[in-house]
Amino acid sequence: MTYQLTVGLEVHVELKTKTKMFCGCANDPFDSKPNINVCPVCYGLPGSLPLLNKEAIRLTVELGQALNGQIAENTFWARKNYFYPDLPKGYQISQSTSPLVKQARIEIDGVKHQIQRIHLEEDAGKSVHQADQSASRVNFNRAGVPLMEMVTEPDFHSAEDAKRFCQEIQRIVRALGISDADMEKGQMRCEANISIAPSNWQLATSKETEGQKPEARSQKLGTKVEVKNINSFRAVEKAITYEYERQTELLDKGESVIHETRTWDSIASKTVSMRSKETSADYRYFPEPDLPIVEIEVGAVKSAQLPEDRRRALESIGTPAAIAQSLVDKQLDSRVLVINNREPELTKEAAHLMLESTAFASLNLEDQTKLLSAKKSGGWTKDTLTVAMKEIGNGKTAEEVIATYSEKFVLEPIIVEVITANQAAVNDYTSGKENALHFLVGQVMAKTKGKANINEVRTELKDILGQ
Ligand SMILES: [Zn+2]
Numbered sequence: 001m002t003y004q005l006t007v008g009l010e011v012h013v014e015l016k017t018k019t020k021m022f023c024g025c026a027n028d029p030f031d032s033k034p035n036i037n038v039c040p041v042c043y044g045l046p047g048s049l050p051l052l053n054k055e056a057i058r059l060t061v062e063l064g065q066a067l068n069g070q071i072a073e074n075t076f077w078a079r080k081n082y083f084y085p086d087l088p089k090g091y092q093i094s095q096s097t098s099p100l101v102k103q104a105r106i107e108i109d110g111v112k113h114q115i116q117r118i119h120l121e122e123d124a125g126k127s128v129h130q131a132d133q134s135a136s137r138v139n140f141n142r143a144g145v146p147l148m149e150m151v152t153e154p155d156f157h158s159a160e161d162a163k164r165f166c167q168e169i170q171r172i173v174r175a176l177g178i179s180d181a182d183m184e185k186g187q188m189r190c191e192a193n194i195s196i197a198p199s200n201w202q203l204a205t206s207k208e209t210e211g212q213k214p215e216a217r218s219q220k221l222g223t224k225v226e227v228k229n230i231n232s233f234r235a236v237e238k239a240i241t242y243e244y245e246r247q248t249e250l251l252d253k254g255e256s257v258i259h260e261t262r263t264w265d266s267i268a269s270k271t272v273s274m275r276s277k278e279t280s281a282d283y284r285y286f287p288e289p290d291l292p293i294v295e296i297e298v299g300a301v302k303s304a305q306l307p308e309d310r311r312r313a314l315e316s317i318g319t320p321a322a323i324a325q326s327l328v329d330k331q332l333d334s335r336v337l338v339i340n341n342r343e344p345e346l347t348k349e350a351a352h353l354m355l356e357s358t359a360f361a362s363l364n365l366e367d368q369t370k371l372l373s374a375k376k377s378g379g380w381t382k383d384t385l386t387v388a389m390k391e392i393g394n395g396k397t398a399e400e401v402i403a404t405y406s407e408k409f410v411l412e413p414i415i416v417e418v419i420t421a422n423q424a425a426v427n428d429y430t431s432g433k434e435n436a437l438h439f440l441v442g443q444v445m446a447k448t449k450g451k452a453n454i455n456e457v458r459t460e461l462k463d464i465l466g467q
């Protein structure tokens with residue numbers, strides 16, 4: 001029997017705010033010292049009260065807008081109760097029935113993927129187990145870090161599509177400056193709800209089930225298994241493929257798939273059963289009494305541009321697709337667009353240099369434009385540009401550097417003059433005496449009052465002398 005795979009994704013992203021979600025502690029879970037970015041709110045001590053982080057809400061609304069989602073006019077917070085050693089309050093402040101964003105979507109290569117909801121919550125602390133298992137400790141630096149959760153409709157039917165969705169989410173949140181979304185550091189984490197159903201079942205499309213209750217939707221799907229702790233893009237693909245094969249084998253044997261939570265074991269490359277699945281009733285959600293209802297004024301948040309649109313903008317000015325993609329990934333695209341606006345003839349070189357040279361990419365936009373312009377009008381070589389960038393890095397201004405290297409215009413006649421006047425040294429050099437070149441370089445440098453670039457003088461001299 002053949003089965004159709006259906007996957008829904010839950011993607012968690014830690015937001016890049018200065019402070020935590022409900023207190024003023026630094027949002028720095030990677031601080032080298034444990035339990036340093038903590039306060040009574042983080043520890044959930046009696047009498048402490050949470051305070052909302054406006055920036056976290058703004059970033060989430062910005063993402064919601066970029067993904068054409070419906071932004072809630074008002075939203076409230078809920079307590080999700082469960083016991084875990086890294087959760088000092090015994091509950092997590094989250095959003096259950098009132099997510100900040102609903103019905104968003106992402107288009108990847110022409111295929112639309114529906115995002116059911118995007119909501120905000122707080123991250124938990126981190127349990128640290130001693131290698132010899134003699135002790136376990138908890139680090140609360142991460143407790144209370146703003147965590148955004150994105151839940152998709154079950155509309156992926158291949159592991160590859162699910163992986164590409166996660167990659168696109170990473171691109172988007174990076175491009176919008178919402179998160180660094182480094183999966184290795186746990187800044188972005190994926191969970192997949194995976195089910196299979198006989199291919200002859202009429203599978204629901206997300207369009208048909210839009211607005212329906214989840215129960216109605218799941219009737220058309222097989223029993224789903226939730227896989228947690230997927231910590232790389234490769235693992236997204238592997239975990240889904242593994243589950244597809246495991247569930248197929250069970251059904252083929254006439255057994256049934258158990259509704260449960262499993263974890264991805266990246267070393268063994270397989271999923272392992274964790275526990276039977278909690279339902280939302282197990283979490284005993286109730287409204288958070290210590291936080292107010294938040295009213296959102298959508299117009300107050302600027303709308304951001306998606307990576308897809310930004311790639312297109314670059315392509316529309318003639319940037320090849322692969323280069324456009326890299327520029328957007330590295331967030332250097334807007335610079336290229338500005339340069340294109342100012343001096344279109346510099347665009348191509350700007351795009352290449354941004355990617356090729358970290359020295360160039362790290363200059364400010366003004367200096368980049370000035371140097372490119374000087375290079376073009378002054379006929380600079382790539383070496384000259386490299387030296388010029390280095391000098392700016394060493395503290396010179398772009399104007400000073402350009403003034404120096406613009407001397408290059410008159411370099412050639414000076415060299416010719418020096419060669420003519422020092423024929424003996426020229427003969428020495430051409431007959432193999434390297435030292436004679438130093439003398440000639442010295443003569444040129446003296447004539448330019450030290451303003452010329454010594455490397456360039458040497459190169460030009462060698463060129464002219466045919467060595
Ligand atoms: Zn705190």
